[in-house]
Amino acid sequence: xxxxxxxxxxxxxxxxxxxxxxxxxxxxxxxxxxxxxxxxxxxxxxxxxxxxxxxxxxxxxxxxxxxxxxxxxxxxxxxxxxxxxxxxxxxxxxxxxxxxxxxxxxxxxxxxxxxxxxxxxxxxxxxxxxxxxxxxxxxxxxxxxxxxxxxxxxxxxxxxxxxxxxxxxxxxxxxxxxxxxxxxxxxxxxxxxxxxxxxxxxxxxxxxxxxxxxxxxxxxxxxxxxxxxxxxxxxxxxxxxxxxxxxxxxxxxxxxxxxxxxxxxxxxxxxxxxxxxxxxxxxxxxxxxxxxxxxxxxxxxxxxxxxxxxxxxxxxxxxxxxxxxxxxxxxxxxxx
Numbered sequence: 286x287x288x289x290x291x292x293x294x295x296x297x298x299x300x301x302x303x304x305x306x307x308x309x310x311x312x313x314x315x316x317x318x319x320x321x322x323x324x325x326x327x328x329x330x331x332x333x334x335x336x337x338x339x340x341x342x343x344x345x346x347x348x349x350x351x352x353x354x355x356x357x358x359x360x361x362x363x364x365x366x367x368x369x370x371x372x373x374x375x376x377x378x379x380x381x382x383x384x385x386x387x388x389x390x391x392x393x394x395x396x397x398x399x400x401x402x403x404x405x406x407x408x409x410x411x412x413x414x415x416x417x418x419x420x421x422x423x424x425x426x427x428x429x430x431x432x433x434x435x436x437x438x439x440x441x442x443x444x445x446x447x448x449x450x451x452x453x454x455x456x457x458x459x460x461x462x463x464x465x466x467x468x469x470x471x472x473x474x475x476x477x478x479x480x481x482x483x484x485x486x487x488x489x490x491x492x493x494x495x496x497x498x499x500x501x502x503x504x505x506x507x508x509x510x511x512x513x514x515x516x517x518x519x520x521x522x523x524x525x526x527x528x529x530x531x532x533x534x535x536x537x538x539x540x541x542x543x544x545x546x547x548x549x550x551x552x553x554x555x556x557x558x559x560x561x562x563x564x565x566x567x568x569x570x571x572x573x574x575x576x577x578x579x580x581x582x583x584x585x586x587x588x589x590x591x592x593x594x595x596x597x598x599x600x601x602x603x604x605x606x607x608x609x610x611x612x613x614x615x616x617x618x619x620x621x
Contacts, residue, residue, distance in 0.1 A: 286309070286312040286313070286361055286362060287313050287358055288305065288313065288314050288315070288360070288361070288362050288363075289315050289317060289355065289360045289362070289364070290302055290314055290317070290363075290366065291317045291364070291365045291367035291393065292317075292324065292345075292367030292368060293316030293317070293329070293366070294318040294320060294324040294325055294326050294328055294329060294340075295318070295323050295325075295328075295367075295370075295471070296323070296469050296470040296474075296504065297366055297408070297465055297504055297507060298366045298367075299325075299329050300468070300469060300504045300505060301364065301366070301511060301512075302314055302316055302329055302332065302338070303329065304505070304508045304512070305512070306335060306337060306338060309512075312337065313338075313339075314339070315339045315341060315358050315360065316329070316338070316339065316341065317341045317343055317345065317351070317354065317367070318342065318343075318367065319343065319344045319345070319367070319385075320342060321369070323370070323371075323471040323473075325469075325605065326340065327601065327604075328469045339358075341354060344389070345367045345385065345389035345390070345392060346385060346389040347392070348392045348395070348396070351393055351396045352395075352399060355396050356400055360400065360402060361402065361404075362402060362403055362406075363393065363397055363402055363404070364406045364408065364511060364515060365393055365406065365407050365408060366408045367389060368385060368386045368389075368408075368438075368439065368442075369381055369382045369385045369438075370435065371474070372433045372435045372436070372558070373473075373558060374435075375433050375434035375435035376433060376558060376559055379434035379438075382434050383434075383438055383441075386435075386438035386439055386442050387441045387445065390442035390445055391442075391445055393405075394446060394449040394455060394457075395449075397449075397455055398449060398453045404456050404458070404515055405446070405456060406457075406459075406514050406515050406518070407442065407443065407457060407459045407460070408460050408462070408511060409439050409442070409459055409460060409461045410436065410461055411461050411463050411500070411527070411565050411567055412431065412433070412439065412565070413430075413431050413436050413439050413461065414428075414430060414461075414565075415430030415431060415436075416430075416432060416562035416563045416564060416565075417564040417565060417566055418563075418564070421566070423525060423565065423566060423567050424525065424568045425522075425523040425524065425525055425571055432560040432561075432562050433559075443461075443523075446459055447459060447521065447523075450520060450521045451521070456520040457520060457521065458515070458518040458519070458520060458521075458523075458524065459522075460511060460518075460524050460525075460526060461523065461524070461526070461567075462502060462507050462510070462526040462527070462567075463500035463501065463526065463527040463528070463566075464499040464500065464501050464565070465501075465502055465503070465504045466503060466587070466588070466591055467503050467504035467587070467591055467594075468504070468594045468595075468598070469504075469601075471605065472605060472606060475499075475534060475537060475538075476537065476591060477595060477602065478490075479537070479541045479542075480541055480591075480595040480596075481606065482551070483542055483545045484545065484596065486547070486551065488551055488553035489538055489541075489542070489552050490553050490554075491534060491538055491552055491554050491555065492534070492554075492556075492558055492561060493554070493556075493561060494535075494554070494557075495533065495538065495552075495554065496533050496535060497533065497534050497561060497562070497564065498532065498534075498564040498566070499532065499534065499564075499565050500528065500529070500531050500565050500566045500567050501528060501530045501532055501537075501584055502527055502528040502580060502582075503580070503581075503582035503587045505581075505582065506526070506528060506580035506581055507526055510524070510526040510572060510576070510578050513572070513576040513578040514572075518575070522575075524571055524575070524576060525568060525571065525572060526569055526572055526578075527567025527568070527569045528569075528582070528584070529567075529569070529580075531564075532584065535552075537588075538552060539552075540585075541588075541592060544589055544592045545592065545596075
């Protein structure tokens with residue numbers, strides 16, 4: 286199998302590439318990544334000499350590059366993870382989200398159509414469904430109701446992918462996942478941000494009242510779901526992945542502080558972001574039933590492992606925080 290993974294130097298992508306190379310010995314992985322701020326080639330430095338791995342520095346919105354790459358590498362399947370993914374950044378500037386998430390997806394779909402790719406897995410998010418009330422779960426039939434430029438761009442790319450399946454017969458599968466956590470996550474997201482700040486005795490910024498609820502899944506469980514969708518998913522279908530681990534943001538922050546032996550006085554409530562969805566929760570019954578998939582990680586144990594990983598890999602995230610992300614962090618959380 287010649288597999289193209291887009292965005293393979295990111296958080297989910299790098300965990301996925303490493304899993305494929307370790308567990309699918311007959312597969313070859315081509316990783317196409319633009320290396321934006323969240324794409325870190327260091328995440329896969331240990332695979333650089335692997336003869337079954339090739340890194341290509343490029344943009345999914347570059348049509349000639351993408352088309353030539355699919356033909357040259359004889360790509361048989363695509364796992365499309367490349368995306369601008371942070372809600373806060375989409376509120377500050379939406380244009381790049383449209384360019385990468387919508388136009389980039391269309392460029393990739395067109396190349397897949399032209400070259401006859403056998404399977405195209407489009408990786409999306411539960412944020413396309415909008416906000417839940419205090420009860421209920423997102424299913425694959427939940428109407429799309431995005432609240433931010435980020436989630437709107439992902440909803441648009443989801444519909445494009447499904448339309449390419451219906452119109453052109455591209456064998457598309459769309460996956461939508463709840464909040465991921467685990468190693469190699471860029472430290473602007475909730476869990477690694479709170480760990481990094483707590484380890485440096487810096488304030489932990491919590492939006493609003495901190496009672497927004499998210500459904501958390503370990504990145505390895507998500508990656509196994511993506512491989513299940515690739516190998517066993519039905520073309521034209523959507524599959525939700527979640528681990529039935531709803532937690533309030535404030536409770537997550539408190540658990541991080543407890544595990545690091547830091548005081549709750551480090552918590553600093555900041556002005557809530559615009560359009561902040563109150564609750565997400567996933568019904569993953571379809572993926573369990575049709576893909577024979579189930580999450581293997583229990584949240585409390587896996588959170589403890591994640592905290593230990595960031596403690597042990599402090600140089601990794603310190604190098605990130607010393608770069609361009611510093612200006613963004615100051616702009617987003619400063620002066621409140």
